[in-house]
């Protein structure tokens with residue numbers, strides 16, 4: 001019986017996708033433009049807000065150095081290390097913040113869910129390739145920079161998935 005339900009679901013999904021307009025993206029001349037913000041955590045509803053899981057953004061003014069993001073990542077990819085920062089924040093007495101290794105990160109978003117201070121979100125930045133492994137390691141200062149993304153083809157991600165105009 002479960003096999004039959006599985007086949008019906010697969011067919012249903014296939015039929016739904018027949019109506020989706022196809023396009024070919026001439027990357028890197030053309031790039032995807034994600035409408036709206038990346039994946040975030042909504043403190044009001046207690047669940048994540050749909051969005052692209054690209055490179056993170058770290059809000060230093062909110063980060064307490066609690067390390068919960070790092071703990072969340074431990075069993076997943078061990079991509080987060082807590083490192084010393086040269087800034088003084090009253091709310092971050094240990095002066096430590098997360099550094100993320102994008103050579104290890106699997107973009108699961110669990111660190112964003114785990115952050116109790118809404119200091120860590122994800123952005124629409126998906127162009128992270130590099131010639132060296134060390135350039136994939138983003139320090140707290142690099143993570144604080146809002147990505148500047150110039151892109152062409154608009155893609156919207158919401159609770160129903162991704163769609164384009």
Ligand code: SF4
Nearest residue numbers: 073105106108109111
């Ligand atoms: S999104 Fe990356 S850094 Fe965050 S928990 Fe997942 S693997 Fe770790």
Ligand code: SF4
Nearest residue numbers: 063064066067069115
């Ligand atoms: S980003 Fe969030 S979870 Fe990670 S150390 Fe800062 S406050 Fe804690």
